[in-house]
Amino acid sequence: MLSSVYGAMLRYPTAFAQWLCAADFAVGPTREVAIIGDSQRTETKELLNTLWKTFRPRQVTAISNYPPEPDAPALLKDRPLLNDLPTAYVCQGFVCLQPVNSPTEMETQLAGISNP
Numbered sequence: 537m538l539s540s541v542y543g544a545m546l547r548y549p550t551a552f553a554q555w556l557c558a559a560d561f562a563v564g565p566t567r568e569v570a571i572i573g574d575s576q577r578t579e580t581k582e583l584l585n586t587l588w589k590t591f592r593p594r595q596v597t598a599i600s601n602y603p604p605e606p607d608a609p610a611l612l613k614d615r616p617l618l619n620d621l622p623t624a625y626v627c628q629g630f631v632c633l634q635p636v637n638s639p640t641e642m643e644t645q646l647a648g649i650s651n652p
Contacts, residue, residue, distance in 0.1 A: 566594045570611045573622020580622035586639035
């Protein structure tokens with residue numbers, strides 16, 4: 537589909553903003569972030585605030601209460617809480633770094649994973 541509009545995207549990029557986003561996402565790399573925890577807890581809200589405070593293209597995020605529903609996205613499967621606290625998993629290519637509870641640690645992990 538991208539190749540069918542390639543020429544037009546080059547000529548009229550502002551008319552193809554969503555297509556250009558799709559092209560950018562397709563060439564990757566992408567990162568995945570799973571956040572598990574009670575949505576009403578302050579710690580969960582802090583993880584989410586940290587996650588959303590910076591624009592991060594090519595990122596897929598899945599968020600769930602613990603435990604995730606049986607039909608939850610694969611990114612949330614087999615993700616236990618760390619220290620019984622809301623937990624963030626930062627991954628690339630579904631290979632995850634160590635889970636963290638701290639927004640600062642999550643931000644460090646996000647900064648360390650390549651996403652040019």
